[in-house]
Amino acid sequence: MRSAIGIDAIGISVPRAYLELGELAAARGVPPEKYIQGLGVSRMAIASPDEDPVTLAVEAARRLFAGAGRAPDDVGYCAVGTETAVDHSKPVASYVHGLLGLPQRCRVFETKHACYGATVALLGAAEWIAAGSARGRSALVIATDIARYELGSPGEPTQGAGAVAMLVSERPRLLELEVGQSGSYARHVHDFWRPLHRKDALVDGQFSVSCYLEALDGAYADWKERAGGPLERTCYHVPYGKMAYKAHRRRLAADGIGEAEADARFAVEVAPSLAFSAQVGNVYTGSLYLALTSLLSGAGRPGAGARVGFFSYGSGCGAEFFAGRIAEGAAELCDRLDLGAPLEGRARLSMPEYEAIRGGDASPDRLAGAGAPGRLAYLGVDGRERRVYSADALR
Ligand code: HMG
Numbered sequence: 001m002r003s004a005i006g007i008d009a010i011g012i013s014v015p016r017a018y019l020e021l022g023e024l025a026a027a028r029g030v031p032p033e034k035y036i037q038g039l040g041v042s043r044m045a046i047a048s049p050d051e052d053p054v055t056l057a058v059e060a061a062r063r064l065f066a067g068a069g070r071a072p073d074d075v076g077y078c079a080v081g082t083e084t085a086v087d088h089s090k091p092v093a094s095y096v097h098g099l100l101g102l103p104q105r106c107r108v109f110e111t112k113h114a115c116y117g118a119t120v121a122l123l124g125a126a127e128w129i130a131a132g133s134a135r136g137r138s139a140l141v142i143a144t145d146i147a148r149y150e151l152g153s154p155g156e157p158t159q160g161a162g163a164v165a166m167l168v169s170e171r172p173r174l175l176e177l178e179v180g181q182s183g184s185y186a187r188h189v190h191d192f193w194r195p196l197h198r199k200d201a202l203v204d205g206q207f208s209v210s211c212y213l214e215a216l217d218g219a220y221a222d223w224k225e226r227a228g229g230p231l232e233r234t235c236y237h238v239p240y241g242k243m244a245y246k247a248h249r250r251r252l253a254a255d256g257i258g259e260a261e262a263d264a265r266f267a268v269e270v271a272p273s274l275a276f277s278a279q280v281g282n283v284y285t286g287s288l289y290l291a292l293t294s295l296l297s298g299a300g301r302p303g304a305g306a307r308v309g310f311f312s313y314g315s316g317c318g319a320e321f322f323a324g325r326i327a328e329g330a331a332e333l334c335d336r337l338d339l340g341a342p343l344e345g346r347a348r349l350s351m352p353e354y355e356a357i358r359g360g361d362a363s364p365d366r367l368a369g370a371g372a373p374g375r376l377a378y379l380g381v382d383g384r385e386r387r388v389y390s391a392d393a394l395r
Helices: 021-028 032-039 053-068 092-100 117-130 205-226 241-254 259-269 271-280 284-297 330-337 351-359 390-394
Strands: 005-013 017-020 043-046 075-081 107-111 138-147 160-170 175-177 183-186 233-236 307-314 318-326 378-381 387-389
Touching: 005 053, 005 117, 005 284, 005 330, 017 021, 017 351, 021 032, 021 043, 021 351, 032 241, 043 271, 053 092, 053 138, 053 160, 053 330, 053 387, 075 092, 075 117, 092 107, 092 138, 092 387, 107 117, 117 138, 117 160, 117 284, 117 307, 117 318, 138 284, 160 271, 160 284, 183 205, 205 241, 205 307, 205 318, 233 241, 233 259, 233 271, 233 284, 241 259, 241 271, 241 307, 259 271, 271 284, 284 307, 284 330
Parallel strands: 043 160, 075 107, 075 138, 233 307
Antiparallel strands: 005 160, 005 175, 017 043, 138 160, 175 318, 183 318, 307 318, 378 387
16 A cells, blocks of 8 residues: 655755865866766865754755745654764754744654664654654654765765755655665674764775675665565665766666666666765765755656655665655646755855865855855854854844
């Protein structure tokens, strides 16, 4: 029986500035083709000092509510998946709850498992509704992160930042999830990790690629035993576009399909989901859902009823494969939501500006595009190390 639980609306946000990967390549003495064709990334979003996972999450949710005609008063579950949290105890979801003015009768929490963190929040939301706990309310699930590696390291061109907010409800207008039908995989590995004192992640890059592909084998095999069947499109976790290309080959190989056919199908089945990430980079927890947003927005988007597969991977590692169907009227709603608008009109950073941000000696007003009116800003900490946001000053 088809589920009537799923994603009702989406909103995204990205930092207001970006770095051209061609410029990074020139500075690092690498041919630009290595980043642009070899990894499949053209630009990466760079968060300014007044942007953090909270401001990105709130902006994504605000766009969602403004565009979707849904009220925050109906939210009974607010979960934020992030691996770049701002506090060891107080969850990002708590800031989001307050800054959006969500109801007090609300389950509010943060989830972590590297890039898989938002998936467990999303599937949990669908199961919360299926269990009858929602009582007509909807769930707000937000993936938000700032991806950072050391300057000059192989991971540097795979940074990025952004948030994806999703409203999960009964009678979803974008995607009906096949609730309770996902396939899981987990294995304790050190492919990517970030000890509590570090801002930049550590990674064993080539090993992480093989862990991702093995997790795909495992989660997909589990999913095939539970659900299986043909998929018209697939969205993969996208640390960089080439990884999704490798993943598609690997998944189809598990179905006995050779590389030539996999490559031919890639253009229709996967490529449209990669347009946004090529402009933003890795947004960690949000990468899979940025892929969905890109798929729903562009030319060649799937029609109502099309079945879409999703592969979520989080280093460490945990993974899940699940599926859903495009809802009736999704295309019209996506046009109204204008999902890609935050990618337009961003400011281009120079290498010195980018390195100043990373060095921690950039103040927001020195940066291109600073002070955008109406945007929530992180202002710093007060005398008791409590984080302060521009909206707090308005209360
Ligand atoms: P690297 O080792 O410097 O790059 O870093 P490479 O030598 O593997 O080259 C990359 C690609 O560019 C290769 O393509 C080259 O052939 C090609 P492939 O063979 O893979 O198809 N290339 C060129 N193409 C055109 N013209 C040229 C040229 N030169 C080379 N001139 C690596 C790559 C991904 C390892 C690095 O960027 C890294 O460590 N990134 C961070 C880790 C990562 O993204 N891992 C992905 C899987 S794990 C994951 O997705 C989880 C994650 O999101 C974290 C989480 O869960 O929270 C990371």
